[in-house]
Amino acid sequence: MVADKFLEIDVERINIVDKQGKLKMSLFESEHMPDPFLDGKSFPDVRQGTPASGIMFYNQEGDECGGLIFGSEKDDNGDYESSLSLTFDQYKQDQILQMSTYEKNGIRNYGFSIYDRPNIPLSETIEKYQELQKQEESVEKQKAISETFEGHNQRAFFGKSQNGEVAVCLMDSKGKDRIRMVIDVNDVPRMEFLNEKGEVVYKLPPE
Template identity: 55%
Template sequence: MSEHKKEKFTELDVEKLNIVDKSGKVKMTLFNQDNIPPLIMGGVDIAPGHRQNDPDSGIIFFNGKGEECGGLIYGSEEDEEGNYSATASLTFDQYNTDQVVQVHYSDENDDRLYGFSIYDRPNIPLSELVEKHKQIKQSQISDEIKEQQTKELLKGNAHRAFMGKNKDGDVSVQLMDSKGNERIRMVVDKNDVPRMEFLNEKGEVTYKLPPDE
């Protein structure tokens, strides 16, 4: 029987660290901005170059098949004139596909948005969606038909809810329908004035509280 050896370190500097199971399969990766893991689905990188130029560090989670299933990323950039951008995102993915829960923050020169979102995803593996979308883009059909086919392919992907603060300074809860259209909006605006609005699928307000005088 092999003897389990436990080592203790007070401090350890690494650029990338993989947490693996007994078979060596990666379960979680900690990385800096120069070592962002590829987007692995179905055992292959389905989006070569994706994220490679982003100034993000963080943690990526992997499921039992070794596929990405969420993670935490964060980063920032600032130029010589002091213009900056900063982002942070914690996501949890639906099995075989993209994120369905997200806590996110973005900030560009004091233009901020932050909050919590949930999403719908179709029951189609993300790797299959990416491949079909690639085939549509490379096909010799008109742009109009490409747009129609892409829209049909992406059916079932929708932003369903947001709770947070937007770039206008409003704190809100927004509820969307299955197509991603905003249908209910509860707001306390930047002047501390509350309101609640119901919208149709075209984005038109059909009823509000308090009602217009």
């Protein structure tokens, strides 16, 4: 079969599928971002209103397994936000590797992050969270939501913060900073060790 050839094509979404019709990759503009798809289920409204275009990746089982998204918004006053994110997901879970940028009115941060994810399928976590969202607000509800997302923690970051510091941050299993290596805006380096409460217990150079 001879494929049609186009020099240029305008389209709002393209789905790349295998011979069995299973989705392998989706290229989309912001109004046609695909819903998360895991374990044969689609989860509408999870990304509702996200102003981003990009590419979504899918594995052999049809599960979403990462993607590249980018977008920006600017209001009538000239205030703007711009972001980009490239992620790679743990099997049946959310991203464990991410390269990202975020900027708002000239203040920006960007870098590379790694995450811990539990072995519980993300589809189960989303379903539980959506059920909890239907409940009336209460302390018990917020506690249950926190428990639902246990094990979803950032473990490391390398990049530049909004205050202009370049840093390497290492977090514990609860996502709390424990080691920070920093070069501040005045090009002064420092290294900090923190306890589980976020208190600096040792610092180089010493104060």
